[in-house]
Amino acid sequence: MHPILDGIDLVAFDLDGTLIDSVPDLAAAVDATLSELGLPEAGEKKVSLWVGNGALKLVERALADALGETPSSERLALGHQRFLYHYGRDVGSRTRLYPGVVEALDALRARGLPLALVTNKPFAFIAPLLEGLGLAEHFALCLGGDSLPEKKPHPAPLLHLASHFDLAPSRCLMVGDSRHDIAAGRAAGFRTLAVPYGYNHGEPVQASGPDGMVESLAELV
Known part of the structure; x- marks a missing residue:
């Protein structure tokens, strides 16, 4: 497994631009x-x-x-x-998974790591998308942008995750494609990992200073 996973007991993923091209x-x-x-x-x-x-x-x-x-x-x-x-x-008819996503999620689950989804997309759209893409069984908890009073880049959704799983934030990893994911992760005390292929308002996500970068999530395994 990728070194960034050392000491990690929960992996949280962003959705749009990280797992899916929506x-x-x-x-x-x-x-x-x-x-x-x-x-x-x-x-x-x-x-x-x-x-x-x-x-x-x-x-x-x-x-x-x-x-x-x-x-x-x-x-x-x-x-x-x-x-x-x-x-x-018409949720998801043109939406596709990025390469390496299924391999990474399957391998992380096989290792016994709980996976969570933290997106700013309205919660009502999450289940139809995951079901349509065959990912519905991968996540132990999903949070949408309207699940809590605050959304990313506020750290509240990530702190909620850590509390839900009774984990120290330092034992959790936030994986995303944008500065909002990295800012939320850093503010929550999560380790952060970025992918460069998503949506970051036309800016390189490296500029946000993630703890690690992978070209594909397949590199996690």
Whole structure:
């Protein structure tokens, strides 16, 4: 196993950009929302730069880009509602696992390590995605962006995990693709591991100073 796992008793994973490439489905829902509101579509390239802070922030960024200004609270609320509708109608049909994910999760489970999922995606979408991708049995606990009062980069979700499993944060590893994952992990006292292929607002995740980097999660095993 990878040296970063030495002394680790729990591995927490981010979802979008770490385990799955979900931008095609997210962009389709964003574009359907914008079109419905009479605004120009954004496309996958832009949407990939906006992912990471939950659905509401994704919609806010899309509306601000299309309008050229910060959307009103009323327009944002409507856009958020319509995005959830469009995304919920077709969760995961274009979403794919990144290479090495299944191998890594299987090997970690075989070693007896509990695995958790900590994402800023709304909780309601997690189960359909995991079931569709064959990952539903891999995680002992899943937290969405609306599971707790705070979401990443706040450390609360990770501290909740450590408490749930009765582990010291220093015995836990946070694996993610963005500065929000690394910041949350560092603030919670977790060890941090980053992958470079996900969504980090166009910035190299190495700049966030993770404790380790792997090109593929397969390197964990």
